[in-house]
Amino acid sequence: MSLPARISLLVVAFAAVVAVGAFVVLHYFLYNPPVENYAAGVTPNTGAVVHVVMQEDPQNTVSTHPDWVSYFIQNPQTKAWVHTTLFQVPAGSRIDMTIYGFDGCTPLRNPVWGQITGTIGNVEYVNGKPYHEINSWSDCNVAHTFSIPGINLNVPMASPGLLQTAKPGLCGTSPCQPGDMKAVPYRTMTFSFNSPHATGVYFWQCRVPCGGGFVTGFGGPMQTIGFMTGNMDVVS
Amino acid sequence: MAADTSASAPAGAPGEANHGIRIFIPWLVLSVVADVLIWVVWGPHLPPGDMSSSAASQQFDIRVLAVAAAPVMIFVWVYFAYALIVWRHRDGDDEDGPAIHGNTRVQATWITVSSVIVLAAFVFGTVQLVVPQGAGAGEGAQPIWKPSGNTLQVQVIAQQWKFTYRYPQFGGFETTDLVLPVGEWVEFHVTSIDVIHDFWAYQLGVKADANPDVDNVAYTKVNNPGSITVRCDELCGLWHGAMFDYGHAVSLSAFDSWANSTEVQLAAVTKMLPPYATTYDPTMVAQMSKAMVAAGLTGAPGLYYPPTDPLQP
Numbered sequence: 303m304s305l306p307a308r309i310s311l312l313v314v315a316f317a318a319v320v321a322v323g324a325f326v327v328l329h330y331f332l333y334n335p336p337v338e339n340y341a342a343g344v345t346p347n348t349g350a351v352v353h354v355v356m357q358e359d360p361q362n363t364v365s366t367h368p369d370w371v372s373y374f375i376q377n378p379q380t381k382a383w384v385h386t387t388l389f390q391v392p393a394g395s396r397i398d399m400t401i402y403g404f405d406g407c408t409p410l411r412n413p414v415w416g417q418i419t420g421t422i423g424n425v426e427y428v429n430g431k432p433y434h435e436i437n438s439w440s441d442c443n444v445a446h447t448f449s450i451p452g453i454n455l456n457v458p459m460a461s462p463g464l465l466q467t468a469k470p471g472l473c474g475t476s477p478c479q480p481g482d483m484k485a486v487p488y489r490t491m492t493f494s495f496n497s498p499h500a501t502g503v504y505f506w507q508c509r510v511p512c513g514g515g516f517v518t519g520f521g522g523p524m525q526t527i528g529f530m531t532g533n534m535d536v537v538s
Numbered sequence: 539m540a541a542d543t544s545a546s547a548p549a550g551a552p553g554e555a556n557h558g559i560r561i562f563i564p565w566l567v568l569s570v571v572a573d574v575l576i577w578v579v580w581g582p583h584l585p586p587g588d589m590s591s592s593a594a595s596q597q598f599d600i601r602v603l604a605v606a607a608a609p610v611m612i613f614v615w616v617y618f619a620y621a622l623i624v625w626r627h628r629d630g631d632d633e634d635g636p637a638i639h640g641n642t643r644v645q646a647t648w649i650t651v652s653s654v655i656v657l658a659a660f661v662f663g664t665v666q667l668v669v670p671q672g673a674g675a676g677e678g679a680q681p682i683w684k685p686s687g688n689t690l691q692v693q694v695i696a697q698q699w700k701f702t703y704r705y706p707q708f709g710g711f712e713t714t715d716l717v718l719p720v721g722e723w724v725e726f727h728v729t730s731i732d733v734i735h736d737f738w739a740y741q742l743g744v745k746a747d748a749n750p751d752v753d754n755v756a757y758t759k760v761n762n763p764g765s766i767t768v769r770c771d772e773l774c775g776l777w778h779g780a781m782f783d784y785g786h787a788v789s790l791s792a793f794d795s796w797a798n799s800t801e802v803q804l805a806a807v808t809k810m811l812p813p814y815a816t817t818y819d820p821t822m823v824a825q826m827s828k829a830m831v832a833a834g835l836t837g838a839p840g841l842y843y844p845p846t847d848p849l850q851p
Contacts, residue, residue, distance in 0.1 A: 399766070411731050412697055412818075413810040414712045437810045451780065452701055505777055507699070511732065520698050520732050525776045 304493065335386035335528040338375045346538040347394030347499055353390060357402035357488075358446050358459055358508075359476040362487055362529065370523040371405055371446070371512050371530060374477045383477035387506075387532025394499045394538075396422075399448070399457075403489040404478040407442035407461040408510050411519075415509045418493070420455030426493040428460040438510075442467075446512060448491075450534060452504040452518060455495055462487030491492075501538050505533040557624070565616045565726070569609035576604045584741045589766075589787065591759040592674025593743030599673075606655070640680050676728060676746025676754035679816070685757055689725035693814070694717070696735035696748035699781040701768060708797045709813040711804040715770060716785030719793035720760045728754040729817050736772035739785065745771065753816035760787045 303311075319366070326388070344350050355376040362372035363385050374383045391397055410416055417435045418426050425432050436458045438444035445461035466487035473479075473486045480488060508530040511519025523529035577827040581601040588594040667673050672683040692752065693704035695712070704712040718724055718741075726747040728737045735748040763786075779826035788796070801808075812818060 334761070412695065412702065412712075414702055414807060416810050417804075417807045433809055435810065439810065439812075505780060507777065509697070517733075520775065524698070527776075531776065 312366065324530045335532075336384055338377055338384060338386060338389040340378050341390045341392040341537050342378075344392040344395060346392040349394065349396055350392065351396045352391055352397055352497075353398045353484045354391065354398070355402075356448075357383065357478060357480075358405050359478050360405045360472050361474070362476050364528075367522070367529075369514075370526075371514075372476070372523060373508075373529070373530065373532070375524055376490075377433055385477075385528065385531075387528050388535070389532075390535045390537050391497050391534050393397055393497055393501050395497050396494055397497050398494045399492065401448060401459060401491045402478070402480050403445050403459045404473040404486070405425060405445040405459075405512075406472055407438070407445055407464075408512050409442075410438040410444060410447070410458070410509065411511050412438050412509070413437065415449070415456055416444065416458050418457055420450070421457060421493040421495045424492055426457050426521060431491055432461075444510065445532065447509040448506060449509050450504050450506040453495070453498060455506075457491065457493055458508070459491055460489040463488060479500075497536050501536050504534045504536060505531065506534055540703070553625075556817055557620070560624075561616055561620050565609070565613050567617065568612045572608040572612060573605045577601060578609055580604075581671045582790075586740055589760065589762050589764055590674070590742040590744070591670055591761065592672075592757070593741060594761065595666060595670035595673055598742045599662075602662065603659075606659075610655075671723075672759050674743040674745065676756045679753040679755065681755045681757070683757075684725075684755075685759070687723065688725075689723040689757070690719065691727060693816075694726055694728040694737045694748065695747075695818075696730040696734050696737060696770065696774075698775050699770070699777040701729045701737065701770070701783060702815065703771070703802075705797060706814045709801045709805070709808055710811065711801050711808045712811055713800060713804065714783065715800075716766060716783065717793060717796050718760050718766070718785065718787045719790040720763050720787055721790060722793075723757060723759045726756045726758075727816055728756065731818050733774050734772050735770045735774050735781070736770040738769045740767045740769065742766055747772065751817050751819065763787045763789065763829040 326479070340352050340354050340476065344352055357374050359372055359374065361369055362374075364370070364372075372385065373387050375386050375389050377384050412439065416438050418424050418433060425434055426434070428436075436444055442464050443460055444458045446459040447456060448459060449456045462472070462483075466483075470487070473488065478486060478488065480490070497500075508524065511524070512530060513519050513522040513524040516522045516524075524531065527533070581597070581604075582588075584600045584604070585598050586593045586596055588597055635813050667675075668683055671685045672681060672697050677683065693706065695702045695704060700714065701716070702712050702714055703716050726737070726744060728744060728748045729752060730748040730750045732750065734750070736745065737748050738745045739758075742758050742760065744756050744758050746754045750756065755826060766785035766787060768785055770778060772778075774781065
């Protein structure tokens, strides 16, 4: 092989290695789901009301892990459901949350997380009915939680009833569409909390061991941003 | 050792300076000064402080070990400096150094001093585990060293990524707040309901692994009121770095008031909890959720996850 050919081969091989490395870094280490911006156009620290809408599903739209349970967040402008768990809210505002619970039940490993804390009035409404705690062990009625430890927020997500879950069955294609509860069973959770005045990133998580197939149930979607955990970015 | 030998060999030669004395005197002076400074000035500020019996004991241990280590370290420095100055190479001196032979006195001294230091450290360490009731470390389910008299039991339940605290002597309520009374012995029962964590109450000098299905007991007695930083000290997953909280040590009357009011306040939540136990078997969740079993809900996706899924080790 001639010298120019050998040099060319060396350059190509080096470029290939660099490209593979860059792909791994960009795709696996630097990748983050999109951030839904609920802070746009809102003046922070004025007590303004921001309405955040989410849903939790028994499956998702990612081809590599289609059977992982997952949250979705609604884009505030287009109202389209986005597979992400990252969202921005303005500091010092009232956050009105609506979360549609499409997933079936799994008992809390520690029932203490059936207590609602950190919301205004320490209350959540499930299909309009107020709750201060939900006992996930006495019946099959909790699917997940929405918990932000940094502000002591913990809200259990109610699941459709047993009979509804068994027949007609849970929503099978994500993102699920709220509508006829008898056709596609779900629960609607609403609650409010005040976003901190201090800006920063507050992680949130689910406390139900819903990582099916993983040791102790806390692997997979429980450890992956974009599924059952994410960040609430408080901005000003 | 070789340097010791070369140092002592010429010392006996006529007209030769007594290197041993010239090294010993500055070493002694510096060691005394350093030990006094360590004990009196630096010692009271050494971690983890003296907020509890175990913390004070650990601080005492560190002071003693620092006082013991300083003369050793200073000897190395003094000898090093002396050798650099006195035995340095000089212009026109191209001879080899004297041959090195074994020196029984130096070797015996070295072995004796080393043995005394190591054995003393062994005895001191053992006593310091026994006397301060386990020194704040997790002693397992059946602790050997425990305080006499009544203790306040506090169960520490670790889970990704939060500690909760259960008070079995107050109706078994469970809370995210760690509150302890000053002047009372506390008996921590540390466990986990998922992966391995570690309960580290820094100012208390208490550190105990939190393993699933294990009751790890640690004791301490709070001496002073104040804030307590609690951290997980075992890499436990995505948000391990955020697994911390702050507890409080308060007067006994303030603690009683807090515990009694919290017991009442959390009564509805306490009813949902399993009976108090030293460990909690995750598979009992399935037994408690008979409604799901009766309905035949036995698997993912989206439905109930049975005891075999998530897999249990």
